[in-house]
Amino acid sequence: MKTIDFSLEASYSNDSSYFMKDTLKTTATINIAHLGVVYRTQEALRDINCIIQPGRLTGIFGPNGAGKSTLMKAMLGLVPLNSGTVLYQGKPLMQQRSKVAYVPQRSQIDWTYPATVWDVVMMGRVKKTGWLRSFSAVSRQLTKNALERVGMIEYAERPIGQLSGGQQQRVFLARALVQQADIFCFDEPLVGIDQKTQAVIFEVFQELTAAGKIVLVVNHDLGESITHFDDLILLNCELIATGSRQQVLTEQNLHRAYSGKVMYYSDAA
Numbered sequence: 001m002k003t004i005d006f007s008l009e010a011s012y013s014n015d016s017s018y019f020m021k022d023t024l025k026t027t028a029t030i031n032i033a034h035l036g037v038v039y040r041t042q043e044a045l046r047d048i049n050c051i052i053q054p055g056r057l058t059g060i061f062g063p064n065g066a067g068k069s070t071l072m073k074a075m076l077g078l079v080p081l082n083s084g085t086v087l088y089q090g091k092p093l094m095q096q097r098s099k100v101a102y103v104p105q106r107s108q109i110d111w112t113y114p115a116t117v118w119d120v121v122m123m124g125r126v127k128k129t130g131w132l133r134s135f136s137a138v139s140r141q142l143t144k145n146a147l148e149r150v151g152m153i154e155y156a157e158r159p160i161g162q163l164s165g166g167q168q169q170r171v172f173l174a175r176a177l178v179q180q181a182d183i184f185c186f187d188e189p190l191v192g193i194d195q196k197t198q199a200v201i202f203e204v205f206q207e208l209t210a211a212g213k214i215v216l217v218v219n220h221d222l223g224e225s226i227t228h229f230d231d232l233i234l235l236n237c238e239l240i241a242t243g244s245r246q247q248v249l250t251e252q253n254l255h256r257a258y259s260g261k262v263m264y265y266s267d268a269a
């Protein structure tokens with residue numbers, strides 16, 4: 001399988017500044033301060049403070065209803081903030097949505113929509129280029145490369161409704177890749193997928209972080225897959241802990257997040 005060619009647009013447009021755009025950005029953090037979300041009368045998140053680093057795979061973990069998806073949506077302006085700020089490179093992230101590729105939970109996507117795999121991935125280009133340019137040679141090449149990268153090129157003409165859960169997730173991963181974003185946000189990408197898809201997803205995450213991208217993933221599985229994450233944000237309405245995986249996965253933090261309902265996780269990795 002191919003790895004991601006971040007320089008593709010540069011080689012087409014002969015614009016070296018594009019390639020520079022994809023070099024490691026050590027200062028490009030997301031800073032979340034005093035973030036709160038209230039749904040009608042229910043408080044979903046209270047006073048969340050954390051920093052998300054580029055070049056590190058960051059997981060948002062916590063029990064059901066902890067506010068994991070809400071945190072991701074609130075960061076992206078998809079649900080209103082009751083309090084707080086979310087800054088990227090010092091400016092509100094909500095005003096920089098073109099830098100973000102967001103893949104919602106599979107259950108929130110209309111899989112009966114009459115579109116082929118190819119169309120769905122190509123549509124990922126629209127935000128970047130507008131409707132007309134999205135069908136340029138660059139967009140077509142990026143779409144081809146992304147589908148090859150996730151092992152879905154032979155399904156290009158297949159309607160998306162006729163794919164397995166894992167295949168659908170890989171198509172949306174490809175759609176995120178063609179957006180050439182700086183920040184990648186995935187809500188529960190590991191739910192209901194096969195082993196092959198899980199392997200592809202973590203390989204791609206690794207390539208993205210190696211290229212200095214921010215990669216943020218909502219996950220609730222405390223099993224073996226957690227060892228792929230560098231940093232964690234552990235929630236239960238409030239922030240329980242944030243930092244490296246080893247710092248966060250302590251008996252005390254897990255007890256606070258899960259009310260004593262999980263065993264102590266010994267991280268030997």
Ligand SMILES: Nc1ncnc2c1ncn2[C@@H]1O[C@H](COP(=O)(O)OP(=O)(O)OP(=O)(O)O)[C@@H](O)[C@H]1O
Nearest residue numbers: 039042044062063064065066067068069070071220
């Ligand atoms: N649109 C909404 N309107 C009202 N309440 C909501 C809405 N979305 C989420 N909630 C509530 O906010 C809380 C946090 O929900 P959220 O989906 O963010 O949690 P989560 O940690 O992602 O949960 P899960 O792991 O079950 O997906 C829950 O109590 C949920 O019922």
